Amino acid sequence: xxxxxxxxxxxxxxxxxxxxxxxxxxxxxxxxxxxxxxxxxxxxxxxxxxxxxxxxxxxxxxxxxxxxxxxxxxxxxxxxxxxxxxx
Numbered sequence: 001x002x003x004x005x006x007x008x009x010x011x012x013x014x015x016x017x018x019x020x021x022x023x024x025x026x027x028x029x030x031x032x033x034x035x036x037x038x039x040x041x042x043x044x045x046x047x048x049x050x051x052x053x054x055x056x057x058x059x060x061x062x063x064x065x066x067x068x069x070x071x072x073x074x075x076x077x078x079x080x081x082x083x084x085x086x087x
Contacts, residue, residue: 058064 059068
């Protein structure tokens with residue numbers, strides 16, 4: 001899927017801008033880097049998978065779920081106030 005996305009973006013950029021050339025080193029470098037980033041190995045090791053599953057199971061407990069909801073609600077309210085104050 002990621003390869004198809006990179007190919008689609010390359011196709012759109014090349015056909016949208018006729019002056020875009022892959023002979024320019026910067027353009028070719030960006031294409032190569034974007035292609036390489038899509039194939040980064042993101043597989044989890046065993047202990048990472050176990051710890052993630054344990055964390056999700058702990059969050060499903062009613063007591064912890066209520067605390068986490070309260071924490072996220074208050075943090076979102078604080079951030080919304082902060083952004084409103086900054087703007």
